[in-house]
Structure formats: structure tokens, C-alpha cells
């Protein structure tokens with residue numbers, strides 16, 4: 461697996477990964493998450509927001525890492541099921557263990573289309589993947605599925621009989637109820653070839669309502685307000701999927717690898733599951 465940390469720039473550096481139109485004065489979800497994961501693509505406003513979040517949620521870094529580790533295991537699982545095509549919606553800023561790197565460990569021909577609407581995430585992904593003909597980076601809002609699904613790179617990925625791995629990881633808590641999260645998932649699932657798999661994770665306030673309410677307040681004035689949902693509202697996102705074992709669980713408990721987590725003390729705060737698209 462490629463270790464991208466070696467070329468991560470200093471946090472104060474600007475360059476091609478910072479498009480001119482980027483608003484560096486307000487925190488963005490992609491950059492706050494990057495900071496919590498130990499990345500270098502973030503600005504003072506993002507670090508200040510992360511500091512406020514960590515004050516009320518001391519395990520924020522642990523939860524972020526737990527989610528990212530779930531993403532890696534889910535991709536590995538999908539690859540083990542023969543999936544070589546991935547559509548990653550809300551892909552974020554590239555960090556160690558990107559989807560194409562993990563997928564290619566299993567099958568070097570794997571193809572990945574990354575989709576995000578955050579300028580730094582898109583610019584940095586394009587820098588990383590420049591010249592890689594089996595990956596594409598699309599700048600689009602996933603709450604507009606007609607536009608996403610009409611994109612030529614997305615169509616090229618989906619317009620075959622080969623099953624696809626759809627990744628909706630740590631993204632639906634940015635989608636408000638009025639955008640109909642379950643309806644959006646349904647629309648994307650309907651566009652997938654038979655045999656496809658989907659991975660979904662979602663932050664919840666179930667275990668720390670007060671702390672998460674303050675996190676939501678911190679992000680409320682950012683371009684990415686957050687909507688933490690209880691398990692009962694996350695379960696419907698999986699309506700079109702036959703969940704594989706162990707179902708919808710704390711991310712740390714989804715097929716943990718030996719030594720990766722203490723089953724008696726999982727990080728709490730993000731639910732995750734993988735399912736096979738029902739036809």
C-alpha cells in the first residue's frame with residue numbers, strides 16, 4: 461500500500477491542493493476530519509473547530525480513525541467478493557489507505573471513481589491521481605443523484621454488468637432530512653448492476669447526546685452542518701440491502717481484524733454496515 465504521508469505538506473503550506481475559491485476561514489468537514497486523522501490538509505479554522513469538538517468529545521480522533529478503518533475493511537471485504545469497481549461518494553481528502561490502494565492490493569486492475577463536493581478534497585485527489593487511468597475524481601453534490609449518475613466517469617463505471625462497490629462512508633450525516641437520505645441511497649442502489657455491494661457508515665448521538673449536540677453546533681455555521689441520527693433512523697438507509705454479517709454495528713465491531721480493536725471497548729459514535737444490493 462502506498463504511504464502518502466511522506467508527501468503531506470506542512471499545514472500552513474498552500475499550493476495546487478488549495479484552489480483559489482477555497483474558503484479557508486470556515487471549517488470544512490473534509491478538512492476537520494483530515495485533521496482528526498492526523499493529515500496535513502487543513503487550515504487554522506479547521507483546527508480550531510477540531511479543538512472545540514475534542515473538548516466536548518474527547519474520543520473524536522478515535523471515532524474518526526474507527527470510521528476510516530471500517531472503510532478499509534469494507535473495501536477489502538468487497539475485493540474479496542470479486543468487486544473490482546468502486547464508486548466512493550463523499551470520498552474526502554486522500555489519506556493513507558485510500559480506496560484504490562486497498563482495492564489494488566487485491567486486484568491491480570481495480571477502478572475507482574471518487575466523488576466529493578469539497579474543493580480541497582477534489583483538488584488534492586486530482587493531484588494524487590494525475591495520470592492514473594483507472595481512477596477518476598468527480599466534483600459533484602451527492603444529493604443531486606441525476607447529475608452524479610450522468611457524469612461520464614460514473615457512467616463508464618456503472619454501464620457494464622460488473623458489480624460495483626458503492627461507498628457511502630461517513631457522509632449521510634451531512635444530508636438533512638428534507639433531502640431524503642433513504643431515498644437518495646435507494647436511487648444510487650437502483651443504478652448498480654446486480655451483485656453489487658454497498659457500505660454505509662453514519663455518526664450518531666446515541667451514546668453521547670450532549671457532546672454530539674455541541675459538535676453539531678460547532679459545525680452548524682460551516683458549509684457542512686451535521687445531522688446525527690439514532691440507530692432507528694440509520695437502519696432505513698439499508699432498506700435495499702441484504703446486510704452481511706455482523707449487520708449494522710459500531711464501526712469497530714464490523715469484522716475487526718485481529719488486534720485492531722478491543723471488542724470489550726469499541727469506539728462508540730459511528731454505526732456501520734455492508735450489504736448486498738437486493739434485486
Ligand SMILES: C[S@@+](CC[C@H](N)C(=O)[O-])C[C@H]1O[C@@H](n2cnc3c(N)ncnc32)[C@H](O)[C@@H]1O
Nearest residue numbers: 490493550551552576577578601602629630634
Ligand atoms: C467525514 S468525510 C468522509 C470521507 C471518507 N468517506 C471516509 O469515510 O473516510 C465526509 C466527506 O463527505 C463530503 N460530503 C459531504 N456532503 C457531501 C455532498 N452532499 N456531496 C458530496 N460530498 C459530500 C465532504 O466534503 C467530506 O469530504
